[in-house]
Amino acid sequence: MTILDKIIEKKTQRLIEQKNILSLTEIKKAVANISTAIDFESSVRRSTTEPIKLIAEIKHASPSEGIIRHNFNLKDIAHTYEQCRVNAVSILTEEDFFKGRLSYIEAAKEFLTCPVLRKDFIFDEYQIYESRLFKADAVLLIAAALTKEQAYRLMSIAAECSLHVLFEVHNRSELDMALSLDCKIIGINNRDLTNMTIDVNTTLTLIKEIPDTKIVVSESGIKSREQVKMLQDAGVDAILVGTSLMKSGDIAGQIHLLLQ
Numbered sequence: 001m002t003i004l005d006k007i008i009e010k011k012t013q014r015l016i017e018q019k020n021i022l023s024l025t026e027i028k029k030a031v032a033n034i035s036t037a038i039d040f041e042s043s044v045r046r047s048t049t050e051p052i053k054l055i056a057e058i059k060h061a062s063p064s065e066g067i068i069r070h071n072f073n074l075k076d077i078a079h080t081y082e083q084c085r086v087n088a089v090s091i092l093t094e095e096d097f098f099k100g101r102l103s104y105i106e107a108a109k110e111f112l113t114c115p116v117l118r119k120d121f122i123f124d125e126y127q128i129y130e131s132r133l134f135k136a137d138a139v140l141l142i143a144a145a146l147t148k149e150q151a152y153r154l155m156s157i158a159a160e161c162s163l164h165v166l167f168e169v170h171n172r173s174e175l176d177m178a179l180s181l182d183c184k185i186i187g188i189n190n191r192d193l194t195n196m197t198i199d200v201n202t203t204l205t206l207i208k209e210i211p212d213t214k215i216v217v218s219e220s221g222i223k224s225r226e227q228v229k230m231l232q233d234a235g236v237d238a239i240l241v242g243t244s245l246m247k248s249g250d251i252a253g254q255i256h257l258l259l260q
């Protein structure tokens with residue numbers, strides 16, 4: 001069983017419990033009154049004259065690292081990200097492996113003006129409505145966790161809820177799925193979820209197969225200015241950075257180092 005299988009198994013159990021508290025019909029009604037989402041797509045698209053965009057992640061723990069930030073303070077992190085004028089914030093909301101909470105989105109949004117991506121393991125339409133109910137502006141869909149039919153359906157529901165989708169791929173066949181679904185924002189995960197190894201060259205290889213009209217986000221394992229420059233030169237629109245910010249005693253300094 002891969003880590004992705006384990007996460008989805010746990011998530012499936014939690015979803016059954018959650019649907020007993022608030023049914024699909026009830027959650028659909030509840031999202032009808034939620035204010036409009038902030039435009040994630042425009043925030044992460046870059047023109048050729050602009051520097052690379054930053055999606056800064058709030059991530060307490062992970063399966064590969066355990067606890068990443070020992071003095072985790074959601075509000076301080078959100079406040080720092082706002083002061084650094086990051087282009088978007090990604091929040092890990094998965095509970096059992098990342099120590100996240102859905103409520104982190106609204107709490108962080110008190111300090112943020114940029115859009116927020118809900119980073120979780122989404123495979124059921126309920127989770128899309130839930131994301132909007134908790135004020136996310138965008139959601140992550142992971143190709144490795146979905147069939148093409150499931151992905152299509154979830155993307156349609158996300159669009160109905162005005163949520164943008166970051167569609168994550170790691171290899172050529174997942175990229176083919178993204179392109180055939182006409183995904184606008186393609187995330188290339190440098191982390192292989194089958195064995196947790198990270199290689200930033202994954203982005204450099206796959207981006208060559210992606211038309212210029214798409215927005216490309218490079219995800220995972222980004223920690224040095226040299227890597228960021230290489231990704232920018234390759235035409236990447238935005239980087240998604242978690243661990244190297246969360247491990248730093250000076251988050252603003254680390255952002256400056258990456259983007260200087």
Ligand SMILES: O=C(O)c1ccccc1NCC(=O)[C@H](O)[C@H](O)COP(=O)(O)O
Pocket residue numbers: 003004057059062063064065189193219220221222240241242243244
């Ligand atoms: O981070 C993990 O260990 C992990 C394990 C299994 C599934 C997903 C995982 N990470 C989620 C992410 O996609 C990252 O948080 C994100 O790309 C940022 O990566 P990093 O900068 O390496 O924290």
